Amino acid sequence: MTSAPVLALRGVSKRFGAVQALTDVDLEVHAGEVVALVGDNGAGKSTLVKTIAGVHPIDEGVIEWEGKPVSINRPHDAATLGVATVYQDLALCDNLDVVGNLYLGRELRRAGVLDEVTMEQKARELLSTLSIRIPSVRIPIAGLSGGQRQVVAIARALIGEPKVVILDEPTAALGVEQTAQVLDLVERLRERGLGVILISHNMADVRAVADTVAVLRLGKNNGSFPVAETTHETIIAAITGATDNAVTRRQARTAEAAK
Amino acid sequence: MSKTTDTPPADTPETPDVPETPEAQAAPAAAAAPAAAPTVDPRLLVREEGFKGYLADFKRKVRGGELGSLPVVVGLAIIWVVFQSQDSLFLTATNLANISFFLAATGMLAIGLVFVLLLGEIDLSVGSVSGLSSAVFAVLSVSHGMNALLAVILAIATGAAIGALHGYFFAKLGVPAFVVTLAGNLGWNGLMLWLLGSTGSISIKDAGFLHLLGQQAFFMGSDISGAYILATLAVAALLGGSLIEQSRRRKAGVPFRPTSEIALRAGALAVVAFAAAYMLNQANGVPVALVIFLGALVVTDFVLRRTSYGRKIFAVGGSIEAARRAGINVALIRISVYAISGAFAALGGLFFAAQTYTANLGAGGGNILMMAIAAAVIGGTSLFGGRGTVWSALLGMLVIQSIQTGLDLLNMNTSLQYMITGAVLLAAVVIDSLSRKTQKASGRG
Numbered sequence: 003m004t005s006a007p008v009l010a011l012r013g014v015s016k017r018f019g020a021v022q023a024l025t026d027v028d029l030e031v032h033a034g035e036v037v038a039l040v041g042d043n044g045a046g047k048s049t050l051v052k053t054i055a056g057v058h059p060i061d062e063g064v065i066e067w068e069g070k071p072v073s074i075n076r077p078h079d080a081a082t083l084g085v086a087t088v089y090q091d092l093a094l095c096d097n098l099d100v101v102g103n104l105y106l107g108r109e110l111r112r113a114g115v116l117d118e119v120t121m122e123q124k125a126r127e128l129l130s131t132l133s134i135r136i137p138s139v140r141i142p143i144a145g146l147s148g149g150q151r152q153v154v155a156i157a158r159a160l161i162g163e164p165k166v167v168i169l170d171e172p173t174a175a176l177g178v179e180q181t182a183q184v185l186d187l188v189e190r191l192r193e194r195g196l197g198v199i200l201i202s203h204n205m206a207d208v209r210a211v212a213d214t215v216a217v218l219r220l221g222k223n224n225g226s227f228p229v230a231e232t233t234h235e236t237i238i239a240a241i242t243g244a245t246d247n248a249v250t251r252r253q254a255r256t257a258e259a260a261k
Numbered sequence: 262m263s264k265t266t267d268t269p270p271a272d273t274p275e276t277p278d279v280p281e282t283p284e285a286q287a288a289p290a291a292a293a294a295p296a297a298a299p300t301v302d303p304r305l306l307v308r309e310e311g312f313k314g315y316l317a318d319f320k321r322k323v324r325g326g327e328l329g330s331l332p333v334v335v336g337l338a339i340i341w342v343v344f345q346s347q348d349s350l351f352l353t354a355t356n357l358a359n360i361s362f363f364l365a366a367t368g369m370l371a372i373g374l375v376f377v378l379l380l381g382e383i384d385l386s387v388g389s390v391s392g393l394s395s396a397v398f399a400v401l402s403v404s405h406g407m408n409a410l411l412a413v414i415l416a417i418a419t420g421a422a423i424g425a426l427h428g429y430f431f432a433k434l435g436v437p438a439f440v441v442t443l444a445g446n447l448g449w450n451g452l453m454l455w456l457l458g459s460t461g462s463i464s465i466k467d468a469g470f471l472h473l474l475g476q477q478a479f480f481m482g483s484d485i486s487g488a489y490i491l492a493t494l495a496v497a498a499l500l501g502g503s504l505i506e507q508s509r510r511r512k513a514g515v516p517f518r519p520t521s522e523i524a525l526r527a528g529a530l531a532v533v534a535f536a537a538a539y540m541l542n543q544a545n546g547v548p549v550a551l552v553i554f555l556g557a558l559v560v561t562d563f564v565l566r567r568t569s570y571g572r573k574i575f576a577v578g579g580s581i582e583a584a585r586r587a588g589i590n591v592a593l594i595r596i597s598v599y600a601i602s603g604a605f606a607a608l609g610g611l612f613f614a615a616q617t618y619t620a621n622l623g624a625g626g627g628n629i630l631m632m633a634i635a636a637a638v639i640g641g642t643s644l645f646g647g648r649g650t651v652w653s654a655l656l657g658m659l660v661i662q663s664i665q666t667g668l669d670l671l672n673m674n675t676s677l678q679y680m681i682t683g684a685v686l687l688a689a690v691v692i693d694s695l696s697r698k699t700q701k702a703s704g705r706g
Contacts, residue, residue: 077586078588081588089586091582092583093580093582093583093586094580094583095575095576095579095580095583095584095647096579096580096647097575097578097579097646097647097648098572098575098576098579102572102575102576103583106572106576106583106584106587106589107576107584107587107588107589108587108588109569109572111569114568115567115568116567116568116569116572119506119509119510119513119515120513122510122513122515123513123514123515126515138516140516
């Protein structure tokens with residue numbers, strides 16, 4: 003990952019009234035990289051992704067897109083740059099079928115009329131390249147399970163050919179098998195060369211798919227770790243701020259004793 | 262993926278429950294060659310080819326609560342059989358022609374209401390707006406001697422503007438639509454009374470556009486070929502459209518309707534259309550009012566199902582939040598839908614005026630509003646939003662007009678008419694609610 007990050011936040015701060023939600027936060031996402039954003043409740047994860055998604059404009063700092071500073075003031079700006087966000091509440095239309103939901107708001111048209119055939123064809127292509135298995139692209143979303151809805155929501159984010167995808171707790175409400183499907187999908191996003199920001203509370207999920215873990219604590223950066231070389235405890239310690247506790251002391255002692 | 266969708270367990274194919282294909286989990290990279298792996302889930306019920314599969318699919322849908330227009334077709338058959346057994350005049354050409362003429366006016370109101378119901382909202386002002394429209398037309402064209410066509414356009418524009426105003430209060434100011442349109446129901450009725458003034462009634466000449474909407478106007482001047490031309494056009498359009506779509510889908514490699522199913526659909530439409538044409542020809546031919554109504558149905562159906570505007574209406578009716586996030590201007594959709602409802606109400610008002618050639622104080626009153634709402638719901642458009650078609654305006658009006666005409670034939674009291682129609686409306690809403698429950702239970706909520 004020597005190239006410039008596709009998305010970089012430099013010294014970003016955000017205030018809500020008397021609350022300093024984000025202080026001087028840095029974050030980098032490269033193409034083909036999965037960055038897990040972790041932190042306790044209220045650490046500022048959601049605020050951070052909302053600043054990237056254009057829901058809350060930043061107060062201070064710089065957002066760089068492919069090396070150039072940009073301003074993201076509304077969701078539309080983020081979408082134009084190529085940032086797609088999948089929120090925790092998936093916001094799909096239950097009554098529309100899978101194709102209808104995938105293309106909602108950007109329907110393909112042919113002489114002013116909906117081009118259902120091309121949309122269905124492309125939807126099937128997209129779903130099969132992502133190895134998403136759903137019964138049919140023509141059944142209403144209401145007929146899908148929770149995991150299937152989640153993968154449809156993620157696939158929906160890919161229709162606009164984004165470069166960065168933000169996933170907010172994609173596995174929070176899913177069972178074992180469905181979580182595995184979503185994690186597979188995250189890996190496939192990386193293979194497609196997308197930058198992925200993954201918010202999760204589940205350390206196992208994070209360690210399974212993320213390349214880098216960025217920890218937020220009380221609205222500030224509290225370390226960024228390459229997953230492969232970092233222990234579980236280090237990350238937990240960064241999240242909780244407990245750099246010195248019974249567990250770490252014992253570990254230190256056993257390490258010394260081993261010498 | 263563990264919960265599969267709409268299958269009663271008995272129907273599940275005898276395949277062992279393979280938990281996802283192994284290669285999808287083990288090696289996601291390998292799964293990038295999707296053409297090799299079968300994309301169909303083994304637990305999924307795929308429709309079998311041919312007519313048998315069509316029938317099985319239909320049965321499964323009914324059991325899953327997707328009743329569509331089945332209850333109303335069955336209901337209509339029962340109603341016709343019952344009335345025919347009570348009075349042999351019921352299924353005569355003259356009576357059926359009457360039904361087909363009188364359903365057009367209220368049907369127009371019902372079309373507008375289908376749009377509003379698709380949003381999951383209600384418009385209680387359509388009766389008053391239709392009355393006001395006839396008064397506007399009468400005052401402009403008779404009292405002020407304005408060109409009749411211009412007066413028609415102005416009357417419809419008035420309806421659209423009123424609807425847009427309701428929509429503005431609802432969408433921008435957040436007043437519940439129920440209250441806004443209830444206020445409109447009273448207010449616009451008052452405006453109509455004021456317009457008609459002391460005379461109370463204005464007679465309208467039987468000419469021009471209003472003549473076309475009247476009882477004496479028939480398609481192609483009651484020429485016997487007129488009805489058959491219309492029926493042929495309808496069948497040809499369905500057949501041609503389906504075949505073109507089939508070939509496009511086949512070329513694109515996506516599932517398409519088998520030819521047997523297309524033939525079946527076209528055949529069914531042909532039977533109904535030509536039977537209706539034959540019946541109407543036994544009377545005086547096809548009333549122009551009915552032709553305009555059917556034309557409006559075709560156009561609005563196209564708008565709802567084939568344009569992105571229609572897709573947006575369904576999206577807003579399904580989930581407002583999802584629609585907003587997809588970049589849909591929800592307020593604009595709401596305002597425009599109420600404007601459409603107002604415009605159709607105004608057009609329906611002109612149909613009513615043409616039935617009597619007067620604009621009078623009673624116009625748009627009585628049970629017209631309830632009948633229009635009942636028609637849309639009986640026809641199968643859900644009160645809960647996001648589900649329905651404009652054809653429910655036609656089906657529902659057939660039921661309601663049949664009941665009304667039948668009871669008239671039997672010289673029943675208005676009191677009884679109201680009670681029976683009320684019961685039918687209640688039954689329709691109960692079916693709507695129950696089928697929603699069944700759909701939820703079978704994962705089609």
